[in-house]
Amino acid sequence: MEKLEPTFSKGGKAAWLHSTFDAFDTFLFVPSTTTKCGSQVRDCVDLKRLLIIVVLALVPAFLVGTWNIGVQHAQAFGLADWGLWECFGYGLLRIIPLYLVSYLVGLAIEFAGAQIKGEEVSEGYLVTGFIIPLIVPVDIPLWTLAIAVAFATIIGKEVFGGSGMNIWNPALLARAFLFFSYPTKMSGDTVWTGGVSRYLSERTCWFQGNGLVDGWSGATPLASNLATATPESLAQNGFGLWDLLIGNVGGAVGETSVIAILIGAVILLATGIASWKIMLSSVLGALLVGWLGNIGGATTLPCYYQLLLGGFAFGTVFMATDPVTSAQTECGKWIYGFLIGALCVTVRLFNPGYPEGMMLAILLMNTFAPLIDHCVINASIRRHYKKLA
Template sequence: MKAIRNYVDKIKPNFEKGGKLESFNSFFDAIETFLFVPNKVSKNGVHVHDPIDLKRTMIIVIVALIPSILFGAWNVGYQNALAYGLDRTLLENFWVGMIKLLPIIIVSYGVGLGIEIIMAQKRGHEVNEGFFVSGMLIPLIVPINIPLWMLALAVAFAVVFGKEVFGGTGYNIMNVALVARAFLFFAYPGQMSGDSVWVLNLKDQPMVDGFSGATPLALLNQTGTMPSASLADMFFGFIPGSVGETSVLAILIGAAILIFTGVGSWKIMLSTVLGALGMGYIFNLFGINAYMGINPVYHLVMGGLMFGAVFMATDPVTATSTEKGKWIYGAMIGILVVLIRVVNPAYPEGTMLAILLMNVWAPLIDYYVVESNVKKRLKRIAVK
């Protein structure tokens, strides 16, 4: 540890202004602050600071994602085994999934962090930690069969046009991970929807007869038939889907970590769930078709609603910044997800679109919350 520090101090002058590796300053700084919390002290203002910083905040989100990652990797192998009628152990399934998932994670981080470092260097900033989480979220919400070049393109698009053009982490309007997914969704619909994309394909083998690979959402959307998977299967996540979304249990463990540490807003999570349930019950009242009539609880365990509610809607940069606004924002997401799922025939899943739409609306919600606070203050003068 001391030796590493000494080495870092030794090579540091090369990267500082005037050094021969000056143009790698941001890269060096990112590595240095990754290894060591900087020795900066408070100059003015408070003399002691809470040890929490963005790195700590982001790493906690990563920790919260671990159950979903581990389960998701296993489920990739499990679904693949089901599809091809293979007999594998738990570990083998996990291994098959991990082998497929790791390159996706590496490409996602490599491309995203690369762009971040170049941008930071250009602007003379420190590298922001925002992509820490985005880079992990993206692999969890794309189909496991995605070609890596396609993923790289989507990540580059998301980081540049979803974030850096606005000024970097903290200034972006829409969730970066969802921008990447939206890019894929509209640019390469063939790879992003349909029955075959959510289960790991083996090129030279035919699937077992009768295995459809369709997600419960797709079934409901296209055929109006109830999924064959039980509610418990869907809750635990033994269904096809993107890596992170299938297991509601794993997501809830993550949610508990986020809520306990105070990193994720429980208000947004809760209001999203309530919004979805509420909309589900309203559809129950109409009950025109089978989809409208389903128990609203199904909406929570199918598709990406819970994953979106816990890990994406709570992104503090793109959500509403007022506490009251968070209730409205979350509820609207829940309502829109169910609305898009049930009413819109083109899109089986509404989570991505609902969150992106509410990202755009968040400043408006904040505006009205702020105005109501201002009005209260003005009223005080009027009363006097």
């Protein structure tokens, strides 16, 4: 690396690639920079470390989700002899292209952006790029994913000045972009199961057995009519309590397994990276509205089911707690999280055409987080001076 450095530094042949070189260089070695002013010693933690822990926390959801791709596929095509490894292998086969697209497109834009600005490449995309494939349907066409990633990175992040300056969670923005631009590829019952979209259009896919099983619907638990669904009716459709916890149900790749997400939550909370206040208040918000909806007759499901369905758990643990786009003040975090949970369930219960409320709830509260902070800070400053007077 030292030998290569002159080529990439100012005046060298490949100086236009300096940020790229620097990114790889610091990926391999901690830079030798020493403190110049201010504090002479520094904590050994840096953003690379914190963000890699977030990625680590996502790994359980990734593993279970990958396995579940295979499980769903096997169910749809009646591949009864598939075991754990066949399911997992098929899942990997399907998810690796999504990751390739997500990281190649996203990192290319990040590197180019850093190069244009002459800055170091920020590590923020490590996490975003890992999340995006986990929150889209597995059958999403790769070209639409590429467009969504480009949109989220450029419009969601780079125009604001890069990681740390963005208003909205870029991964969710990618999903919202897909949702509104390509609704046919993002909703309906058939997109959530790997291989089905291709089979329906081309009558073929990699492992199709004897074709789609009769009576297979592919519906996700959230597509059930929440107004009349009961735990029993859900269980009859294959969405029992344990299925929802383990995650062998239909849905976006990473969001189905509540247990895997909880392991991630434990990692995030133990390392202090995510705010427990946001997670707890979001759960409380969802429970409250779920309970009100239950006694008010909007739904027949007990309120705790709202925590297990759809993207609620994934959103609460990994996306509502995004430190950049969430509320920054401690009191603000309570308000922010609570409203996310409450809004998510409200959208689910009172908007039947639109079952997944989590994405919009988080994006909406991302938008309002600065306002919440503004109010909290002003109130706090007023209180401080009142105490003085």
